[in-house]
Structure formats: structure tokens, C-alpha cells
Amino acid sequence: MSKLYIVPTPIGNLEDMTFRAIRILKEVDLILAEDTRTSGKLLKHFEISTHMHSHHMHNEHKTTENVIARLKAGENIALISDAGTPAISDPGFLLTRACVENRITVECLPGATAFVPALVNSGLPNDKFVFEGFLPEKKGRQTRYLELAEEVRTMILYVSPHKLVKTLSEFATYFGEDRQICVSRELSKMHEENRRGTVKEILAHFENTAPRGEIVVIVAGKTIVKEAKKNKFQKDEE
Structure with a gap:
């Protein structure tokens, strides 16, 4: 069954990245990132090569439908923000709500938040x-x-x-x-x-x-x- 993973990223110190977060980001089919340039540095540091798509406050209303379609097709997708836990003053709520409405499993990993x-x-x-x-x-x-x-x-x-x-x-x-x-x-x-x-x-x-x-x-x-x-x-x- 497909799943949306909400994955916290460090708010500053890269040592706060969890082993589980790294594993999930390596295993999913796609990573949704608030800023692919910022997240690209993080992924490179942890040798994560998973493909990224941009998902931020200015386009989330347009991209959510496509993400839901990919999840329904069987893909596993992770959502990250520039720093901290997605949906806490960052994009994430709209997509999470859409998943809940479509009975798609959502799993939020514990981790950094300011x-x-x-x-x-x-x-x-x-x-x-x-x-x-x-x-x-x-x-x-x-x-x-x-x-x-x-x-x-x-x-x-x-x-x-x-x-x-x-x-x-x-x-x-x-x-x-x-x-x-x-x-x-x-x-x-x-x-x-x-x-x-x-x-x-x-x-x-x-x-x-x-x-x-x-x-x-x-x-x-x-x-x-x-x-x-x-x-x-x-x-x-x-």
C-alpha cells in the first residue's frame, strides 16, 4: 500500500537527522521539497539520490492533485521542508488533508522542530x-x-x-x-x-x-x- 511520509529535517545541525529519516528518503519513489536547491544540499550530504519535485506554499494547491494521483498509483512519497517538520508553519497541511480524504496512509516521523x-x-x-x-x-x-x-x-x-x-x-x-x-x-x-x-x-x-x-x-x-x-x-x- 502506498504511503505519504512526513519527514522532519534538521533546523540547523545536520547531526539531528535521524537514521530512519535517511532510510525513508532513500527508499521512497519521490521526495517533495519546499526548495529543491536547499534540500539538494541535504540529500547530497547524506548520499540520497531520490528524485525531487518542488512543493511549496505558492504551488501546493496545483501540485496536490497530481501527488494524490501518484500515491493512488502505488508510489511512496516523502514530504520535506527546508528545515524542521513539514506542516508546522510550512507546506504540508493541504497534502496531508487530501491524503486523509482519499484514505491514503500518512506517516509522520518524529524529529526536529524549532x-x-x-x-x-x-x-x-x-x-x-x-x-x-x-x-x-x-x-x-x-x-x-x-x-x-x-x-x-x-x-x-x-x-x-x-x-x-x-x-x-x-x-x-x-x-x-x-x-x-x-x-x-x-x-x-x-x-x-x-x-x-x-x-x-x-x-x-x-x-x-x-x-x-x-x-x-x-x-x-x-x-x-x-x-x-x-x-x-x-x-x-x-
């Missing part, structure tokens, strides 16, 4: 959290901030380096300057950095030091301690 180490490294509560990925660029951005300002769970966001200072300034407006955050850069790479502190402190740092590399920001949820104490006091008074 937000898990960033969350753990932050030191902020991780028993409950919400993954936001990239916030809307313009339309709906303010509305989303107003909603997140009331979120009590730890929040995970992806931020482009050239938008980090602007985003941190928005944090100060909507979350307050004293909200605890952690900015993780270049995870698993030589210059990995996890900078923790208040929004005010982290903003001041990156206003003086231009941020570079892939960035994950972890934001503490809104504290409800004061409100809980207030409710308890009112209950005791009754």
Missing part, C-alpha cells in the same frame, strides 16, 4: 501552551494581539529577524513591558542564543544588537494570581 527546544529552554511554564506561529502581517494583527493579551497559557511565536524589534514593541503595548519572554535564535547551530527577561529588557537588547537567524519567541501567559486572590477574598467575605 518551537519545542525554544519552549523548554525558555524556563517558562510548558505544561500548557499555545502555538501561534507567525502572526498576521496586517489585517487581523491587532485583533489577534487583543485576544492573546488575555491568554493564560505560554505562547509560542515565530518572528522574522527584521521584524523582531517591531514585534517586541507591540508586545510592550499589548502585553506590558514587564511580561516575561524568551527569544531563541539559531537553535542547534554554533551561535545559538536563548535570551530571557522582560519585554522591556529584551527590546532594549535587540534595539542595540541587530537580530539574525531563525527566531522563536516564547511569551509568558497572563497571570491570574491577583484575580484568583480577589475572588477568594470575596468568597470568604460572603
